[in-house]
Amino acid sequence: MDNTVSNYFKAAYWKELGLSFYHALGTWKFWKELVMMTIGMMFGAAAVYYFLMPSHLIVGTISGLSIVINTLIGGNADTFSYLVVGINTILLLLAFLLIGNEFGAKTVYTALILGPLVQFWAKVYPYERFTCDIIDGQLVQVRDSVMSAGLGMGDVLFDLICFVILLSVCQAFLFRINASTGGLDILAKIINKYLHFDIGTSVSIGGAMICCTAFFINDFRMVVIGLIGTWVNGLVVDYFTASLNKRKRVCIISKEYEKIRQYIISELIRGCSLYKVTGGYSGEEMTEIQTLLTQDEFSSLMAFVRENDIKAFITAGNCSEVYGLWFQHKKHHGHIEIVNE
DSSP states (O other): OOOOGGGGGOHHHHHHHHHHHHHHHTSHHHHHHHHHHHHHHHHHHHHIIIIITTTTOOOSSHHHHHHHHHHHTTOOHHHHHHHHHHHHHHHHHHHHHHTOSSSHHHHHHHHHHHHHHHHHHHHHSOTHHHHEEEETTEEEEOOSSTTOSSTTOOOHHHHHHHHHHHHHHHHHHHHHTTOOOOTHHHHHHHHHHHHOOOHHHHHHHHHHHHHHGGGGTSOHHHHHHHHHHHHHHHHHHHHHHHHHTOEEEEEEEOTTHHHHHHHHHHTSOOOOEEEEEEOTTTOOEEEEEEEEEOHHHHHHHHHHHHHTTOOOEEEEEEESOOOSSOEEEEEETTEEEEEEO
């Protein structure tokens, strides 16, 4: 579908978009990913509500910017929720106008539910239960933050570590199903397109810009901690994303390569490549099989080789990124569903 700005004013464009969405509603993949996105964003909202809001820790996210504005206007969890939704709505509109449907409906959904999910945690289990105690019938703050030992004894680094780990897991989880949390991702994409920085640098620039707004409510130390948190967040996201996307590049040399090839194609439902190789020591010509497998599939392949007593020389290495003609195959009730990675 061509995603130029002029198309947004054409009825045919919206009709085609509506039909695509209607057909998606009837698929199991749509509903499964909707649940996965909701669960993932619940963790992200918990990270923001329990570790950012009480400590006023500002990390380079739209949530961090919302905390700055919310603190300046003396707001609460409800006003914070409205700010998150409002800022994300503006960024989503800019994304559609300046970039096109780059992030799609998934990013629209995840971005708009962050605020309501923060309100959900505030109603279900307010963070004041961690930071306040009832003394003489009144609610009195006795801790600086959720991870604090008491007033004046809190270490914001603990809040930062908990926030980064929880949010990074959420982001990696969403990236795995081709979604994102919106907000900073959109800002980074705009910087990437119009200033021509790579996407990693764009995320850092966008995050640093947001962190610097914390000067309005925090001291220099807190701002520096936020900048460090933004940088660490990127590193941890890369780590979790690489772990989730990890594949095994397997090379097999065996005289019984045909048995192995048939198993890979028929049982694992994977493709493979065959190469003619010559032994440097023996001078014997052999056939080498190369394939990309998930960890579970690699374990199944090794079990097959052992159970059938196949003599083979096998090497395997990790690949964190796979592009092009590689497919994720899933068996459902006797048929195969093929999904592009």
